[in-house]
Amino acid sequence: MSEEALGHVCPPSVIKWLNSPLRKLIQSPRKIMGKYVKPGDTAVDLGCGGGFFAVELARMVGDSGRVIAVDLQQEMREFTRRLAVKKGVMERITLHQCQEKDIGLSDEKVDFALAFYMVHEVPDRDRFLKQVVELLNPEARFMLIEPSHHVKPEEFKLILEEAAIAGLKQVEPIKRAMSRGMLFSLKL
Numbered sequence: 231m232s233e234e235a236l237g238h239v240c241p242p243s244v245i246k247w248l249n250s251p252l253r254k255l256i257q258s259p260r261k262i263m264g265k266y267v268k269p270g271d272t273a274v275d276l277g278c279g280g281g282f283f284a285v286e287l288a289r290m291v292g293d294s295g296r297v298i299a300v301d302l303q304q305e306m307r308e309f310t311r312r313l314a315v316k317k318g319v320m321e322r323i324t325l326h327q328c329q330e331k332d333i334g335l336s337d338e339k340v341d342f343a344l345a346f347y348m349v350h351e352v353p354d355r356d357r358f359l360k361q362v363v364e365l366l367n368p369e370a371r372f373m374l375i376e377p378s379h380h381v382k383p384e385e386f387k388l389i390l391e392e393a394a395i396a397g398l399k400q401v402e403p404i405k406r407a408m409s410r411g412m413l414f415s416l417k418l
């Protein structure tokens with residue numbers, strides 16, 4: 231599918247909001263993910279947008295770690311690249327172009343996976359969640375966070391049920407402003 235046809239995904243014009251410095255006050259990446267990511271980890275940011283989380287993940291994994299920043303849209307990946315260069319962490323980041331229905335990282339395993347405000351844009355969630363499971367190391371954590379204004383409680387409940395069917399175990403809810411979230415693992 232061409233990028234022009236991706237009418238249901240968040241357009242690059244919203245980057246100014248997604249990457250706004252004010253966002254750090256209510257959605258601080260370190261406060262949200264800091265206790266689940268350690269130096270040396272490999273992390274994946276699924277639907278990385280403009281790199282708001284990918285760049286902070288790169289700081290958390292340190293020199294010996296790696297972040298795979300995945301997005302459908304070339305313009306989003308380019309924003310991520312520019313932000314990572316500006317913040318001096320680009321050498322820890324691999325940009326990856328996925329397809330709408332295919333993450334396409336079948337040779338990779340990660341210690342931490344993030345899907346922040348993107349799952350509601352994914353057309354085949356069952357397939358996506360199965361592919362996330364395949365990406366995870368046995369001890370890995372997967373954080374799924376959705377915007378509460380787009381994803382109502384019934385829809386989020388459905389996503390949790392789909393995650394359970396894919397093989398994801400609920401570890402703990404992630405409570406943040408304007409969001410519904412859950413931390414998953416492969417085993418409890």
Ligand SMILES: C[S@@+](CC[C@H](N)C(=O)[O-])C[C@H]1O[C@@H](n2cnc3c(N)ncnc32)[C@H](O)[C@@H]1O
Nearest residue numbers: 240248277278279282301302306330346348351
């Ligand atoms: C609302 S933005 C959130 C960006 C980022 N996670 C953040 O919180 O700043 C959603 C992002 O997910 C990407 N996206 C949507 N569907 C996707 C899919 N099937 N696979 C990968 N990325 C996708 C969009 O291109 C967009 O960059």
